[in-house]
Amino acid sequence: MEKKYLFESTSFLRVILLLSLFVILLIGGFTYRHIANLKDSTEVVVKTYKVNVELEHIVSYLRDAESGYRNYIATKDTLYLKPYLNASEKVNSSFLKLKGLIKENSQQQENLKVLNILTDSLFSNFYKSNVFVKNNETNTEAFRTLYFKEKIIIDSIRRQSNTMFDLENKLLNIRQEKYQSDSQFTPLFFYSVLLVTLILIIIAYNKISIDLKHIKAKNDQLLIFKEATNQSEIIGKHGNWIWHIESNIFAYSDNLYRLLGEEPQSFEATFDNFLKFVHPEDMEKFSKDLDKMIKVEELPITNYRIIQKNGSIKYLKTYAKSFYSVNGQKRLIGNTSDVTYEIEGILTLEEHNLKLERNNKELSAFNYAASHDLQEPLRKIQTFISRLEEKEGNKFSDSGRQYLDRIKSAATRMRLLIDDLLQFSRTNKPDKEFISSDLNTLFENAKQDMAEIILEKKAQITGDTLPIATVIVFQIQQLFSNLLSNSLKYSREETVPIIKINYSKVKADEEPDLIKASKSLYHKITFTDNGIGFEQKYTDQIFQLFSRLHNKKEYSGTGVGLSICKKIVDNHQGYIFAKGEINIGATFIIYLPVS
Known part of the structure; x- marks a missing residue:
């Protein structure tokens, strides 16, 4: 059995193709992940930027409110209260935006709560000190306490905002470092994976190229085999046929047409067309034999005659065996041979045997007659010789006596020959x-x-x-x-x-x-x-x-x-x-x- 290495097998090529597909899917997965990470990082940057902007807005609104309120205290001009009056609405709007931006960060949510409390405290302090301004009591100790508390709250707001700034920037730096790490690793990984994929594809291409050469060589061998089979059919006077039972389709070899006296592929290969050549006297037997094809796995050898268009009668012998294709379809493959010379030879031999048997019987009868019927005249000859020798022996001359002895000797040898012939005949x-x-x-x-x-x-x-x-x-x-x-x-x-x-x-x-x-x-x-x-x-x-x-x-x-x-x-x-x-x-x- 020829040794077959792993890399020469078709399974190896399938494994390579599957690995290549897996690598391509892997690259696609990592690419998707990288894009998703890039999108997440972008969203983080944008979100951090928005958080910082809103914090800046809050601090800015509160500064404007504080500045306007101080100018109002100093001038008693209500025009300076406009920033203070607008600040509350703007700060609340920024707080709502911040809540949406930091909803996934629990620490920032706690910081925002503290900032919200400080803001509310600041506006409450503005409201209380405004009462002293309206009553012209700004020089009282209570007003100065509220004014000093306002400054403390503003500083606390500023510190809380910075704390949220710092935390947001810290998270941003962490995510940027991770993104940079992924960005540095991803090109190297992609290059390595692409290199491995390229190697696998080269191996697969080489294997496919080798397989194509082998297939071409096998096709050449098949063509040679097909031609050799055609020549063998012509020399051996036989033809092949295939019956696709489920689809009821026949396929005849070229030489099967020649056995029927027709040109190759000169008519459609069907059962009815073939029956046209079968001898009428053999039609019934032939049809019964063919009916067994579907029921049994093998068709016994069947002999029948055909009549070619030129009137020649040929003796054919057919044998068939069923098999199943890879898709489970039943087929019948058969071989039909021209046995005309064999049948004619057998008939001639039988005729010769009959003639030989008749000749043997005639020879045996002749041998029996010759052996037995010759004994009676031979006995008479020997008897007369004996009597002649007894009664007339002394009257013979010397030459006469010599002739008599020769006759007697010849008769004795004739007796021995007849006895031996009888014995030889008995052995047959x-x-x-x-x-x-x-x-x-x-x-x-x-x-x-x-x-x-x-x-x-x-x-x-x-x-x-x-x-x-x-x-x-x-x-x-x-x-x-x-x-x-x-x-x-x-x-x-x-x-x-x-x-x-x-x-x-x-x-x-x-x-x-x-x-x-x-x-x-x-x-x-x-x-x-x-x-x-x-x-x-x-x-x-x-x-x-x-x-x-x-x-x-x-x-x-x-x-x-x-x-x-x-x-x-x-x-x-x-x-x-x-x-x-x-x-x-x-x-x-x-x-x-x-x-």
Whole structure:
């Protein structure tokens, strides 16, 4: 699996974009906060200015009132009372404005209350001293006390105003320091945040650029794959289609049109348009198969015929499987192949098999007739030869006697050939029953069949104990008989035949001769003799039908015996091999599968 680093993933790009959006929102938040602080600071400055102005107004109004009142005392001119009379209304107006400006400052509200009391005290003192002025009692001790008290109240008002001035300016300085601190920090913070944002955007841009290159490369690969798929469809004679079930929309590949004998995308891809090509005899079956598409996840392989516009009939095979898209919509993707050559090949093969079966039956009948029907005239020939030899034998000339012996020998060989053909024909019969049998018993039965020639040649036969195996009984006994007969027949003159039989159970992968074996375990039976042997180059030839390595005058035989052995071993899905050396002997190795 290809290793994928974090910065190469799409999730990493999403994280960067989200971080960038967060930073932008953060900058917006701080900007809003900074503007709000600036607005608050501006409002504080304006409010402080207004408070100071109103305080100045109060002090100024009271000074004017005091100055006018003193001039009135000195001149007794009522014109000087005008500032005094207007001051009360103006001072009250300023007090109302101050209450609104300092409503959020409890300390200033307390200071304003004190200032209000002092102001009221001042006007009360003006009112009391005015009585003395009207009565011309300004030289009395009581008037001087009130006049002195007026000065004290004015000084107290002035001090209280200064206290409120100082407190307001102090608050203003504190807020200005905070604003200046924020003003100094904000540019640095904005620059840092913008720098980080720029870095993130550069990283995101780089990632997007890399992704675009990868997407372009993938698109190139997809184009190559698409073209390769088109070529594969053309070569493989198949086409693809997709059915969007919910929207009932079909999509056909170009080669599917070609399978129908049409140009790519030459008609609208719909179910009804496709049905126009289906063979009428296959229409019902084809429709039923397609009805199963929506109900089942997979559509079994369905075969049907189509008729192209030029009249050609093609055999098609279709397979489909459903799947769900990322948005949950069900779709069916299918593959349609042109199997015309396969179907025609199968039909041709079936026809050939039928012909071969008929030929085999005819050959079997001919073989049976030839083998059995020839025996009757052959028996008559042998009988007449025997009678002719008994009754007229002494009347033959030497050449006549020689001709008679040749006729007799030919008839005997004909008898052997017919018997061997019958045996070979039996090995080809289909009714072969496999039975679990003791091979030692079958081998003893074969020895009994050959008992006369064994005694005649004084042959020595030794061997290992053979296993119990599942075999066709009469064929395995025939196999043993033929191998014994072969060893006895081709023994050397004036040499006692020695035949050894060895057995072992072997694994196929441990035997050099069993490279292409289909089973894993085999019974290995080896026949070894000390006869005339044969050249190793003839090892395959000796198993061929009617094949002989020796002159028929030297050794009797028809060339069928070993062919029968090969056929019997083949019937048991086994193997037989032969090895020989001239005047040393022959070895036959048999492998029978362990069932």
